[in-house]
Amino acid sequence: MIEARYLRVLRAVAQSGSFSAAARELGCTQPAVSQQIKALEQAVGVPVVVRSGRTTRLTEAGEALHRHAAGILAGLTAAEEEVAAMAGLRAGRVRLVAFPSGSSSLVPHAVAEVRAAHPGVRVSLVEAEPPEAAAMLRAGDVEIALAFRYPSPSGARLGPAGDDWSDLVVRSLLDDRLVGLVPAGHPLAAAGRVGPVNVAELADEHWIAGCPQCRSHLVDLCESAGFTPLIEFATDDYPAVVGLVAAGLGVAVLPLLALEAVRLAGVAVLPLGPEACREVVALTLPDLVNVPAVDVTLGRLSRAALRISALRDTGASLGLPHTGA
Amino acid sequence: MIEARYLRVLRAVAQSGSFSAAARELGCTQPAVSQQIKALEQAVGVPVVVRSGRTTRLTEAGEALHRHAAGILAGLTAAEEEVAAMAGLRAGRVRLVAFPSGSSSLVPHAVAEVRAAHPGVRVSLVEAEPPEAAAMLRAGDVEIALAFRYPSPSGARLGPAGDDWSDLVVRSLLDDRLVGLVPAGHPLAAAGRVGPVNVAELADEHWIAGCPQCRSHLVDLCESAGFTPLIEFATDDYPAVVGLVAAGLGVAVLPLLALEAVRLAGVAVLPLGPEACREVVALTLPDLVNVPAVDVTLGRLSRAALRISALRDTGASLGLPHTGA
DNA sequence: TCGCATTATAAGGATTGCTTTGGGTTTCAC
DNA sequence: GTGAAACCCAAAGCAATCCTTATAATGCGA
Numbered sequence: 001m002i003e004a005r006y007l008r009v010l011r012a013v014a015q016s017g018s019f020s021a022a023a024r025e026l027g028c029t030q031p032a033v034s035q036q037i038k039a040l041e042q043a044v045g046v047p048v049v050v051r052s053g054r055t056t057r058l059t060e061a062g063e064a065l066h067r068h069a070a071g072i073l074a075g076l077t078a079a080e081e082e083v084a085a086m087a088g089l090r091a092g093r094v095r096l097v098a099f100p101s102g103s104s105s106l107v108p109h110a111v112a113e114v115r116a117a118h119p120g121v122r123v124s125l126v127e128a129e130p131p132e133a134a135a136m137l138r139a140g141d142v143e144i145a146l147a148f149r150y151p152s153p154s155g156a157r158l159g160p161a162g163d164d165w166s167d168l169v170v171r172s173l174l175d176d177r178l179v180g181l182v183p184a185g186h187p188l189a190a191a192g193r194v195g196p197v198n199v200a201e202l203a204d205e206h207w208i209a210g211c212p213q214c215r216s217h218l219v220d221l222c223e224s225a226g227f228t229p230l231i232e233f234a235t236d237d238y239p240a241v242v243g244l245v246a247a248g249l250g251v252a253v254l255p256l257l258a259l260e261a262v263r264l265a266g267v268a269v270l271p272l273g274p275e276a277c278r279e280v281v282a283l284t285l286p287d288l289v290n291v292p293a294v295d296v297t298l299g300r301l302s303r304a305a306l307r308i309s310a311l312r313d314t315g316a317s318l319g320l321p322h323t324g325a
Numbered sequence: 326m327i328e329a330r331y332l333r334v335l336r337a338v339a340q341s342g343s344f345s346a347a348a349r350e351l352g353c354t355q356p357a358v359s360q361q362i363k364a365l366e367q368a369v370g371v372p373v374v375v376r377s378g379r380t381t382r383l384t385e386a387g388e389a390l391h392r393h394a395a396g397i398l399a400g401l402t403a404a405e406e407e408v409a410a411m412a413g414l415r416a417g418r419v420r421l422v423a424f425p426s427g428s429s430s431l432v433p434h435a436v437a438e439v440r441a442a443h444p445g446v447r448v449s450l451v452e453a454e455p456p457e458a459a460a461m462l463r464a465g466d467v468e469i470a471l472a473f474r475y476p477s478p479s480g481a482r483l484g485p486a487g488d489d490w491s492d493l494v495v496r497s498l499l500d501d502r503l504v505g506l507v508p509a510g511h512p513l514a515a516a517g518r519v520g521p522v523n524v525a526e527l528a529d530e531h532w533i534a535g536c537p538q539c540r541s542h543l544v545d546l547c548e549s550a551g552f553t554p555l556i557e558f559a560t561d562d563y564p565a566v567v568g569l570v571a572a573g574l575g576v577a578v579l580p581l582l583a584l585e586a587v588r589l590a591g592v593a594v595l596p597l598g599p600e601a602c603r604e605v606v607a608l609t610l611p612d613l614v615n616v617p618a619v620d621v622t623l624g625r626l627s628r629a630a631l632r633i634s635a636l637r638d639t640g641a642s643l644g645l646p647h648t649g650a
Numbered sequence: 651t652c653g654c655a656t657t658a659t660a661a662g663g664a665t666t667g668c669t670t671t672g673g674g675t676t677t678c679a680c
Numbered sequence: 681g682t683g684a685a686a687c688c689c690a691a692a693g694c695a696a697t698c699c700t701t702a703t704a705a706t707g708c709g710a
Contacts, residue, residue: 002401004329020687032668034689039666044405045412050465050612053492054676054687057465059616060418061408068404072397076327079393080369083386087370093385140375140382167378167707287375291384345656357699359658364697379656379707492676657706666697676687 004076006040007069009033010058013049014066018056040065090120092293097126097133098146099211100236101258102280106173107146109304114297121293129211129236131163137283138167143294145283146301148176148255150217151275169289171282171298173305177312178221178277179259180270181245181252189268197270199253203227206250210258211236218253221276238262256312280305329401331365332394334358335383338374339391343381365390414443417618421450422458423471424536426563426583427605431498432471434629439622446618454536454561456488462608463492468619470608471626473501473580475542476600494614496607496623498630502637503602504584505595506570506577514593522595524578528552531575535583536561543578546601563587581637605630 012022013033023030041047048062058066085091094114098107111123128136130147137145180197182189182205188197199221207229209215215234222229233244238258245252246266255278259269282301288294337347338358348355366373373387383391410416419439423432428450436448453461455472462470505522507514507530513522524546532554534540540559547554558569563583570577571591580603584594607626613619 002329002405004327018687019689029669030688031670031690035667044408046408046617047612047615050610051688052463052465052610055465056687059613060618061411061616064407064411065404068400068407072400072404075393075397075400079390079397080327082389082393083369083371086386086389138377140377140380285375285377287372288384290372291386292371293385343656354700355657356659356701360698376657381656651710653708653710655706655708657704659704660702662699662701664697664699666695668693668695670693671691672689673691674687674689676685678683678685680681680683 002040002043002065004073006036006043007065007073009036010040010048010062010065011069011073013037013056014058014062018054085120087292089118089292089296092118092121092291094121094123094144094293094297095126095142096123096144096146096297097128097136097142099129099133099148100127101238101255101261102146102148104261105257106280106301106304106308109307110297110300113300113303117300118293118296121296123297130213134163134165134168134283137285143284143288143291144297144301146173146280147283148213148278148280150213150220150278165283167286168283169286171284171302173280173282173301174309176255176257176278176280177274178253178255178272180272181242181254182268182270183245183248183251184266184268186251186268188270195271196273198225199272199276200225200227202251203229205230207231208233208235208241208244208250208252210234210238210241210252210254214253214255217278221253242267257308327365327368327390329397331361331368332390332398334361335365335373335387335390336394336398338362338381339383339387343379410445412617414617414621415445417443417446417616419446419448419469419618419622420467421448421469421471421622422453422461422467423450424454424458424473425452425561426580426586427471427473428452429586430582431605431626431629431633434632435622435625438625438628442625443618443621446621448622455538459488459490459493459608462610468609468613468616469622469626471498471605472608473538473603473605475538475545475603490608492611493608494611496609496627498605498607498626499634501580501582501603501605502599503578503580503597505597506567506579507593507595508570508573508576509591509593511576511593513595520596521598523550524597524601525550525552527576528554530555532556532558533566533569533575533577534559535563535566535577535579539578539580542603546578567592582633 009022009026012025013019016022016025019033019037020030023033026033037049044061044065046061047059048065050057050059082091096107107125111125114121114123126142130149133145133147136142180202188201203222203225207218209218209231215231218229232250235241238254239262241252241254242262242264244250253272253276257280282298284294284298289298334347334351337350338344341347341350344358344362345355348358351358362374369386369390371386372384373390375382375384407416421432432450436450439446439448451467455474458470458472461467505524505527513526528547528550532543534543534556540556543554557575560566563579564587566577566579567587567589569575578597578601582605607623609619609623614623
């Protein structure tokens with residue numbers, strides 16, 4: 001079996017015209033070159049060099065190998081270069097899948113930073129709800145999945161709806177507080193009110209729910225508060241939720257992240273207790289954390305999440321009180 | 326440094342979809358595949374495979390390497406195949422240089438046999454006198470040189486005219502007897518004469534000499550017999566020598582091999598003593614005897630020489646008595 | 651939940667590769 | 681012709697690599 005090493009040595013010998021010069025060119029000793037040539041000759045079964053006096057030339061077989069070696073070694077260096085570009089973040093591809101409200105705030109900042117720092121790295125994005133996102137990750141369709149999970153009643157933090165993330169790398173990005181949404185002028189939105197609102201105070205309202213996980217968590221939340229919500233609408237289109245609430249058709253509980261890109265007209269935002277939150281995480285496969293492009297993207301996602309958390313903690317976002325988590 | 330071995334393993338993994346299957350395909354054990362992949366990943370600095378559950382896929386870097394591997398491995402197998410063809414005598418090139426009288430009888434038989442037995446082997450031929458032929462061999466212009474040498478007075482058998490063949494492989498092909506050439510009707514060509522003629526009997530004749538080496542040897546031969554030949558013509562064109570002798574312009578001493586392709590009209594051939602001979606040899610470089618095409622050509626040259634010797638020993642050639650060497 | 655399949659890890663053994671050392675040969679210069 | 685330099689080979693020692701076997705851990709399907 002011809003090894004690439006043999007061809008490198010052969011090329012050096014052909015170029016330099018002697019074993020010693022080839023050894024200097026390759027940065028090794030002359031016996032090493034001699035042995036490599038001998039190994040190559042044993043591998044192919046015919047002599048490749050012919051020595052006459054002090055001069056060293058290639059045999060016909062050696063010339064044939066040398067001719068092929070040019071393309072083979074060029075292909076090898078091209079392959080090395082291409083992969084080295086990925087290792088050096090001069091190239092690479094990162095495919096993201098994110099839940100819809102994550103794409104509007106968290107992802108854009110992170111992607112923009114990655115693209116600015118490493119223009120050769122291409123980041124693509126599709127949207128999917130957490131269960132499907134994890135499936136895409138496991139299927140190899142994406143490298144990073146942005147998902148979220150609500151704290152389960154038992155306290156264990158698995159993925160949503162029975163999805164087990166124990167085979168994934170789970171990187172916690174931020175705790176996304178939930179807020180209540182009521183029509184402007186609603187009694188609970190009175191000016192003098194301070195402190196979080198208890199969900200039980202909305203027990204008699206009509207409800208507008210979001211995506212399936214959110215709806216499921218809403219039910220859990222309300223039942224913990226002692227009632228079952230009367231859900232009349234369900235849509236994962238957050239501007240639509242805001243519109244429905246503003247129209248007085250019901251109340252809603254939405255994560256803050258979902259509201260960042262929505263114009264809040266005709267609604268009042270009610271702070272809820274600290275137990276009303278969801279955890280936003282980035283998921284990836286264990287092997288992929290060693291891929292530089294994936295690693296740097298995860299890092300930028302963390303930074304973007306920290307930025308959002310910091311904004312909230314200083315009250316700059318939506319004028320809400322500190323979460324105090 | 327990426328080795329070809331890594332790419333073979335990577336390709337097997339990509340094709341089979343698992344390490345174990347790749348190991349079976351490659352004829353080795355699964356840990357070997359695992360280690361090779363790890364070595365490859367360490368060489369390029371990026372993961373090349375990503376394992377999710379039971380399935381194994383390639384990363385972007387792995388795909389890039391796999392893409393390059395196709396061409397690289399194809400080039401390697403093409404190189405192996407081309408050299409294997411030379412090793413298997415399905416291809417190859419042998420360049421011969423021969424002295425003129427060797428080309429007319431010895432070489433054609435041998436070349437024809439080589440071509441018949443191994444149609445893929447190309448044998449080419451140029452003509453040159455021994456000193457130049459050896460120089461061409463050392464310069465790498467030919468693989469085999471056909472030359473001859475006369476026994477030196479001291480008994481050492483070096484190359485002609487001070488040329489040292491100790492760095493070459495000298496393969497003795499045949500002992501080429503020398504014969505005297507006199508005009509038809511010359512007294513020494515009388516019918517009753519038996520046994521070899523002594524050169525001294527031609528001391529008073531005018532001489533026609535051949536190539537420089539032959540001329541030099543002729544002088545040695547005559548001086549050993551006690552006289553200095555009066556050389557009036559010198560040409561390495563053997564038909565011309567015969568013509569000059571037939572015209573009565575002198576006598577000559579020529580090797581038998583040189584006469585095989587010459588029509589002997591108007592001349593008489595005189596047998597000389599056994600000391601009047603030259604050795605026809607095939608020369609090559611030590612490294613080249615391991616080249617199959619060169620080796621088989623040398624073998625056929627030996628066989629052709631044996632055939633010529635056998636013809637002479639049975640008296641089938643020129644009607645001369647046995648050499649009894 | 652059990653059983654089969656796959657992978658990772660560790661250790662042993664063998665092979666390979668590289669270097670150093672020494673010797674023979676060729677070539678060039680004085 | 682002789683000395684010096686360059687080149688190559690051969691052998692020995694050492695280190696690294698590779699492959700194997702054996703074992704443990706994990707994942708998947710019945």
